[in-house]
Amino acid sequence: MSTVAVPREAHAPAPHAHAHAAPTSFWRKYIFSLDHKVIGKQYMFYALFMLVIGGLLATLVRYQLAWPGRPLPFMGKLAPEGMPGGQMLPEFYNSLFTMHATIMIFFAVMPLLIGAFGNYVVPIQIGARDMAFPKLNMASFWTAVPGAVVIIWSFFVTGGAAAGGWTSYAPLSAVQPRGQTLWLIALLILGLSSLLTAVNFITTIINMRAPGLSFFRLPLTVWALFITAVLLLLALPVLSAAMIMLLFDRTLGTTFFLPTGLIVSGQPLTNAGGGQPLLWQHLFWFFGHPEVYIMILPAMGITSEILPVFSRKPVFGYRAMAYSMMGIAGLGWIVWGHHMFQSGMNPILGTTFMISTMVIAVPSAIKTFNWLGTLWGGNIHFATPMLNALSFVSMFVIGGLSGVFMASTPVDIFIHDTYFIVGHIHYVLFGGSLFGAFAGLYYWYPKMFGRMMSERWGKIHWAITFVTFNLVFFPMHFLGMRGMPRRIYDYTQYTHLKGLQPMNQFMTISLFVLGLGQLILVANFFLSMRRGRPAGNNPWHANTLEWQTTSPPPHENFTGRIPTVYRGPYEYSVPGHGSDYWPQSEPGGPAPAHHG
Amino acid sequence: MKKTFGALSAARPVRSALFVLAAALSPAAAGAWPTWMRLPEQVSTYAPRIDDMFHLIMWITGVIFVLVEGVLLLFLWKYRSRPGREVHYTHGNNRLEVIWTIIPALICVMLALLSRRIWEDVKEHMPHDALEIRVTGEQFAWNILYPGPDGKFGTPDDIATLNQLHFPVGKAVVATLSSKDVIHSFFLPEFRVKQDAVPGMKTRIWFEANKVGHWEIACAELCGLGHFRMKGFVTVDTPEEYQKWLAEQSAAQAADNAPAAAAAPAPPAAAPEAAPAPAAAPEKGGTS
Numbered sequence: 073m074s075t076v077a078v079p080r081e082a083h084a085p086a087p088h089a090h091a092h093a094a095p096t097s098f099w100r101k102y103i104f105s106l107d108h109k110v111i112g113k114q115y116m117f118y119a120l121f122m123l124v125i126g127g128l129l130a131t132l133v134r135y136q137l138a139w140p141g142r143p144l145p146f147m148g149k150l151a152p153e154g155m156p157g158g159q160m161l162p163e164f165y166n167s168l169f170t171m172h173a174t175i176m177i178f179f180a181v182m183p184l185l186i187g188a189f190g191n192y193v194v195p196i197q198i199g200a201r202d203m204a205f206p207k208l209n210m211a212s213f214w215t216a217v218p219g220a221v222v223i224i225w226s227f228f229v230t231g232g233a234a235a236g237g238w239t240s241y242a243p244l245s246a247v248q249p250r251g252q253t254l255w256l257i258a259l260l261i262l263g264l265s266s267l268l269t270a271v272n273f274i275t276t277i278i279n280m281r282a283p284g285l286s287f288f289r290l291p292l293t294v295w296a297l298f299i300t301a302v303l304l305l306l307a308l309p310v311l312s313a314a315m316i317m318l319l320f321d322r323t324l325g326t327t328f329f330l331p332t333g334l335i336v337s338g339q340p341l342t343n344a345g346g347g348q349p350l351l352w353q354h355l356f357w358f359f360g361h362p363e364v365y366i367m368i369l370p371a372m373g374i375t376s377e378i379l380p381v382f383s384r385k386p387v388f389g390y391r392a393m394a395y396s397m398m399g400i401a402g403l404g405w406i407v408w409g410h411h412m413f414q415s416g417m418n419p420i421l422g423t424t425f426m427i428s429t430m431v432i433a434v435p436s437a438i439k440t441f442n443w444l445g446t447l448w449g450g451n452i453h454f455a456t457p458m459l460n461a462l463s464f465v466s467m468f469v470i471g472g473l474s475g476v477f478m479a480s481t482p483v484d485i486f487i488h489d490t491y492f493i494v495g496h497i498h499y500v501l502f503g504g505s506l507f508g509a510f511a512g513l514y515y516w517y518p519k520m521f522g523r524m525m526s527e528r529w530g531k532i533h534w535a536i537t538f539v540t541f542n543l544v545f546f547p548m549h550f551l552g553m554r555g556m557p558r559r560i561y562d563y564t565q566y567t568h569l570k571g572l573q574p575m576n577q578f579m580t581i582s583l584f585v586l587g588l589g590q591l592i593l594v595a596n597f598f599l600s601m602r603r604g605r606p607a608g609n610n611p612w613h614a615n616t617l618e619w620q621t622t623s624p625p626p627h628e629n630f631t632g633r634i635p636t637v638y639r640g641p642y643e644y645s646v647p648g649h650g651s652d653y654w655p656q657s658e659p660g661g662p663a664p665a666h667h668g
Numbered sequence: 669m670k671k672t673f674g675a676l677s678a679a680r681p682v683r684s685a686l687f688v689l690a691a692a693l694s695p696a697a698a699g700a701w702p703t704w705m706r707l708p709e710q711v712s713t714y715a716p717r718i719d720d721m722f723h724l725i726m727w728i729t730g731v732i733f734v735l736v737e738g739v740l741l742l743f744l745w746k747y748r749s750r751p752g753r754e755v756h757y758t759h760g761n762n763r764l765e766v767i768w769t770i771i772p773a774l775i776c777v778m779l780a781l782l783s784r785r786i787w788e789d790v791k792e793h794m795p796h797d798a799l800e801i802r803v804t805g806e807q808f809a810w811n812i813l814y815p816g817p818d819g820k821f822g823t824p825d826d827i828a829t830l831n832q833l834h835f836p837v838g839k840a841v842v843a844t845l846s847s848k849d850v851i852h853s854f855f856l857p858e859f860r861v862k863q864d865a866v867p868g869m870k871t872r873i874w875f876e877a878n879k880v881g882h883w884e885i886a887c888a889e890l891c892g893l894g895h896f897r898m899k900g901f902v903t904v905d906t907p908e909e910y911q912k913w914l915a916e917q918s919a920a921q922a923a924d925n926a927p928a929a930a931a932a933p934a935p936p937a938a939a940p941e942a943a944p945a946p947a948a949a950p951e952k953g954g955t956s
Contacts, residue, residue: 161893162893162894162895162896163893166890166892166893166895235893236890237890241850241851241889241890243849243850243851243867244850244851244890244891244892247849247850331867331868331869332868333867333868334848334849334867334868335806335848335849336807336848336849336850337807337849347868348868349851349866349867349868349869350866350869383747383755384755385755385756385757385758386757386758386759387759388758388759388760388761389759389760389761389764389765390759390760391760392760392765414853414862414863414864415851415864415866416845416863416864416866416869416871419787419788419791419792420792422787422791423780423784423787423788426780426783426784426787427777427780430776430777430779430780431773431776431777433772433776434769434772434773434776437768437769437772438765438768438769438772440736441764441768442760442765444736444739444740444743445760445761445764447740447743447744447747448743448747448756449747449755449756449758450743450747450755450756451747451749451750451753451755452743452744452747452748452749453749454744454748454749462740462744465740466737466740469733469736469737470733473729473732473733474729476725476728476729476776476779477722477725477726477729479776479779479780480721480725480779480780480783481783481784481786481787481791482717482718482721482783482786482787482790483718483721483722483725483783485718485790485791485860485861485862486707486718486722486857486860486862487722488862488888489853489855489862489888489889490888550704550705553704553705553706553707554704554707554708554857555708555855555857555858555886557855557886557887557888559890559895560895560896561895561896562896562897563896565896565897565899566884566886566899567884568708568857568858568883568884571703571704572704575704644755645755645757646757647757652755
């Protein structure tokens with residue numbers, strides 16, 4: 073990609089025909105809106121709602137782990153089938169952690185990072201009036217809604233929601249009750265929605281950048297979402313194919329994943345034969361590992377965006393940041409087998425996947441060192457977005473380093489499928505993705521709602537979250553080291569695990585505090601919409617284009633002409649320049665050679 | 669001949685030195701750390717090698733963790749906003765990029781190469797002259813099959829137990845894992861053994877106990893509502909006691925089978941083959 077700034081015609085007609093006047097009817101403005109900003113907000117509320125549900129499911133899981141078998145009377149009324157008299161049944165427990173993971177991954181973290189921030193921020197940051205395909209964008213969101221409806225509905229069908237783990241390993245997932253079918257349908261619907269989004273992002277970022285905005289002048293958030301969209305586009309069809317095969321195994325009598333001679337509950341499965349259970353795992357993880365990066369790359373982008381703003385300093389190693397994201401996206405395709413070291417896959421193949429997995433740690437290390445380099449010699453302001461972005465960095469370090477243990481095949485023999493893994497994924501997905509999402513939320517809230525959130529309550533929320541997060545999830549590594557398996561309803565069945573109950577209770581109580589602490593965010597979020605201090609266009613004194621328009625931006629984002637971009641996104645504290653920031657759209661001065 | 673799986677190999681001084689360092693610094697060796705921060709006791713011959721690798725990674729990542737978080741905190745303190753703070757305007761440094769690409773890459777590749785040797789010895793090279801058994805998972809129990817006095821599987825003197833795994837100390841055991849229904853995972857925490865038991869597949873693993881005692885088998889792969897109670901029992905006997913137990917089982921089984929054999933010739937209970945022949949039978953049973 074040429075980095076020479078070739079100004080394009082500022083008023084190039086968008087390759088779609090949508091009305092240029094803002095819609096006035098309630099339905100067109102707030103419900104079936106074509107405006108990426110409204111759709112971004114819709115995704116945000118959708119994701120935050122599902123985040124609450126996912127969190128409540130986790131609370132029930134942790135309650136059972138702290139006090140196995142102790143009744144919870146009010147749940148006897150809420151879920152009489154899963155918790156008769158408040159006593160949790162094993163199958164209900166299995167549904168809880170299955171649905172917790174499914175909802176958090178597909179219905180909370182992905183829509184929050186990609187649907188909400190991606191939709192809201194990308195078009196404005198690249199100086200576009202909207203996404204390339206606004207109707208497709210609307211269709212993405214309104215396809216995601218029935219997905220959520222089906223997944224919630226599945227709690228109420230006979231046999232309850234899916235209980236085969238979010239990985240849904242066959243043949244178990246082929247013989248589970250009906251909830252598993254709804255799980256497949258919900259994820260197929262959602263997969264379609266994500267595909268539409270991916271196509272839209274890729275097209276928008278390639279074609280609709282403002283004049284002068286070359287690829288290497290893009291904000292790193294845009295880079296991250298671009299690469300994420302490419303991963304989504306390539307990975308999701310594999311998952312969808314696997315899920316359709318499983319759906320056929322369940323409903324049409326095919327046997328993609330069912331080997332000959334299965335006897336389930338004493339009943340031979342007549343239609344079983346010729347299938348291969350490991351095929352599901354290969355297909356699932358071929359999608360599943362890129363999926364991990366789909367959830368972390370946008371958060372990396374947000375962090376890379378926020379660190380320079382609050383350090384008042386250019387990002388360290390801009391190109392290294394972009395290239396390392398590409399490296400992650402490339403290597404992400406050849407590491408899936410590390411989820412299958414103990415599956416019965418040929419151990420020689422295990423060695424191959426171990427080496428590729430060890431290598432993928434390198435781009436993550438590069439990013440971490442560049443974040444440190446960004447802070448070095450800066451003028452660091454500890455605003456709430458910054459605190460959350462710094463938490464991302466420090467927690468991602470733990471999540472990354474704990475991954476090295478599993479990457480080593482012999483060590484993985486012991487810690488595979490134990491709580492060590494659960495600790496690792498939560499350091500990546502909560503410590504990483506969710507802190508990144510919180511950082512983005514605090515950072516772009518003023519742009520989205522035109523008012524500032526309370527800094528004081530934001531900091532209190534951050535402090536509670538940061539401390540209790542570590543209290544809940546760090547001990548998981550110790551549980552894993554003692555050999556406590558994941559997905560286990562009652563570990564006190566095992567003599568060698570009985571002694572772990574006090575630690576589990578400590579973690580659960582910490583989780584209660586963590587959960588309650590999120591009420592502060594909810595209150596801050598809603599109260600600030602009315603009461604917050606007006607934000608002005610650019611409260612953080614940031615350079616990227618979204619801060620050079622009003623808060624919230626008008627319909628079609630920029631009044632008058634699309635801005636022209638003169639330099640890279642992170643020109644902070646340029647020597648000899650009057651102020652410590654220099655908006656991308658502000659003319660004057662030679663563009664620094666490094667980004668030009 | 670079976671290899672000696674000692675923790676160290678004199679021919680590889682660097683690797684040995686690293687493992688000695690890891691072992692010496694390991695919390696288990698120091699004995700100072702509380703139980704819940706240590707790995708379980710080591711009952712198999714290769715458990716110390718796996719644990720050394722664990723501790724080596726723990727120390728390497730631990731040092732990196734302290735350095736990175738330390739530098740982060742230092743920078744946050746040192747460069748916190750103060751009036752008149754001069755910002756060091758820079759876009760990066762290519763030499764640094766190269767350095768911090770190469771060093772992590774070398775560490776990671778080194779860890780991979782060290783791991784590879786242990787992995788090969790544990791999962792690829794099966795010992796000869798081992799006690800052969802078959803372990804077949806089903807919802808929610810472990811069927812364990814011994815070849816019996818004639819040393820052959822599929823003969824009437826095979827010994828089948830449910831959830832009771834006995835073997836002698838100091839003798840390698842090769843277990844062929846499979847499953848009747850869904851995927852299970854055969855997990856012996858104190859032996860550092862974990863291997864999925866997959867229907868339609870036969871996976872061979874080996875282990876050798878270095879002490880006598882009682883431990884538990886856990887299922888480590890979600891297999892349905894009874895997954896949490898799919899527990900088995902391991903007894904490592906002295907060779908004499910093992911022979912005695914085997915004889916008892918053999919006698920008990922002969923007594924049990926006598927009336928049954930009169931009625932139906934096929935021995936019940938045991939799963940002689942991992943994947944039983946498909947029976948022409950009722951429709952697909954939706955189970956949970």
